[in-house]
Amino acid sequence: MVIGTLSTAFLQSSSLVSLIVVAFVGAGMLPLHNALGVIFGANLGTTITGWLVTALGFKLDLEDYTLAIIALGSLGFVASKRDSPSYHRFAIVFGLGLLLIGLMWMKSAMAFVSGWVDPGLFQDYPLVVYFLAGVLVTALIQSSSATMVIILSAMYAGLIPLTTAAALVVGSDLGTTSTVLLGALRASNSARRVALAHFTFNLTIDCLALILLLPLLALVTRTIGISDPMYQLVCFHSLFNLLGIILFLPFTSGFARWLERRFQDPRTKTSRLATTPPSVPEAALRAIHDEAVDLCLKTILLNIRALKASTPSLVQGSRIHTVNQYLSKRALSYEDQYQDIKASETEILQYSHRLAGTALGPAEQATLAELLGAVREATYSAKSLKDVRGNLLDLRNQADAEALLTEIRNRSLKSYQTLVNILEQAHPALNDEHFSRIRADIAESHERLHEQMNSYSRSGHNELSLSTLFNINRELFVSNQSITDAILHLNTSQALTAGRQEQALA
Template structure:
């Protein structure tokens, strides 16, 4: 065997594959950053309507350029309870269709322009100032790397013809009978499992097919096997998750296994169908540098992949409710509530920063709702002659929960910011960490208000009726202020200060007036000093609550 030719083959194949994979990642990261909030809204639109869920799966996978990322994301959402199993099943089916876009990108006859595209986009990426331009450049840079990597792999595969022993080994994989189809599908499955990327395996398959090392039917069988191999990523991600998340991963495996099983039974007729649709020229040779190449097989391989996944989805879509019932029966739930932490955050979502930042934002919104409830409970307890112990315990418990939620959000966002994210996502992450801290501080001061009242009662005192009335009104005005801020947070309204500033000033003036009133009561000497001190401490706590609410408003408005 020619050692020099073998070395050239290995070096070029490994190098080309590396460039191809890096290009896919850059293309994915760039498209996700450019898609921005649209992608976030799209995931939020998933309902139990299976067709809508499938459509979302298709679009998201086309954007992120990886069915593995989408399915792992689904496992994470189902694991955290954000997405129901039926919704997850629909998105996974759509992801299988969306992943076929890679093949059609490679159909574009711009292989020889891969290197110039890469170079021009690299300059745009390095020297542009705007985030949007940089990420558009990153997308084009990724596309250039994909095509350049594919050209390098094609050149490497052409070397195989100079190695007769090596070429003979490839000819052992031939989809000319049912056993041969199964053998090729198994090879595609194993290779995809090893490299953890169906796109990489597709690139290798296309390189081999276009150089004539393997026939089109063999390449088609390899692609079918890749559909099974790609399920390993979601399966591994489901280990140690909730029952519903494991059900989603098991569905992904079963869906692809069953699909490959039935298509192999009709494989010769399926290949004839593709050739009938695209025409007989897909197996025509084109001479390049004195060697026969088969460039038309690229579109045939892409069509084979797409039509199979669409047909498989159409076959399954009517049975989604039945599939969910079977999964629930086959994978029974546990007799206790499965939730390892308080939030719906899941590290599996971190691979998609836009989805991750949206999930942490939802947790901030939950914290804001928790603070509103605590304010309502606090004023109820203040006015009760005999405080409801259950309600008091609930208030204390909610304060501890918000402490833990803030820790989980901060930890999650810190992990997110440690990866390569856009400036916009990084800025939003920092804002979220600040807001989580502000809401947690609000909960602390609300809890301290109840502590002042309880301590007075234990010592045999109570706030006077007038003091309780004044504190109740102040609580009501703060709740109104907090409600405006929380609504702005949900709507992402950056003009929040225009509406909230007057409320903030009114509360500030109200607290000042109550302090003056308290000094007058102190001078009269009719109220016990302990009550006056507790009342003043309560006013200070309300001042701090108002300050922290204002900090949230300024963060939303992005003034600091």
């Protein structure tokens, strides 16, 4: 929570902090429970804007110094070397000057407006109307901080009373959630849960603040004893957000569990694990093996999707056809398909942990280790290509890139076809030499693509840097090697299983 408060106070944007949290949760870098704390803190941190604007823009007479601050900042900004420490320091000074002159102009404009607009026009409506106006304005301009500055300027000019301003502020607090909701529309289900958490939290505390608006204002003016209306408003803003955090904090774990039940991640069936008790090691290892095979097939299908390659001949095998049909029926987005792989990995790991708690013999432990190695490598293969998916999209938008893209697809599909053929076999009798040849083919493809990318970069037909092209090739190489290693682990696990069965029959 402290991180959310400080980050928002520094960045002066709760929407930006919330979008960063959405991205981190969607990438699996931040657990939902921890993300809630950052969201709570961001709501409190955004209230600091009101305090700063009131203190610097309305209570201190800095008009005589504003132009000097802008001049100093702009001169230093232009004279400093780009990306040097002084460059950024002067940029801050320049930005502060622009902020102050903007506030000065807004005060002057509001003072002019107050001369020909009757303040009574804004005083005869129910508080809920001002609340909805605050929601609408903030949703349109996508900044609760900007709305707060407008409200403070209107108060300073005497256009609106404290109660009206307070209702507008409460509305702006809810309106700022629109940014995160829009950002999560095409994101993963994990990111959607964060957006829902942000909206639910703000909706709850804002409705309570609207209901308790008059008592809270009385608390600020009479109990706390703040006499200045503008400081009363910003204190009210901080107070109801702080009370909301106090209300939600004890229920954070329950709130997180409730969110986890929303937007369930689409997943490939894991009935083998659900119906196989870990207390029967041989059956449990077979169930993990079959799930790991499906995971490898899902990874290959996801990688093909990242490359935008055609796969009619690749999905003719019974196992990959079944997995492909299951995913196709659910019309999963690329991100959801990746999350499906992560979810399957998690379930297999959790089941394996329960299996490891039983009395496994050395051979069974070795088999389990190979199976977990396959799961780990398959997931890493999917992640490697996912990391350069954006670069591949940029490459597709370059002139004369189709030949290079076709080469990338063809070489990858050749490797995938070989690997799928192995996975389709019930008991492939392969040795390390066979996989060494597959790795050698992948390495040769990597070198050939390296040369082609070098030539393409020198042709001058593209805007991508050579380092970006090489990064695509490197991640493609790592991805293909990882899925090959995953299938090698599966092959080794089968060899160990066959050895155990022979010993049992001897």
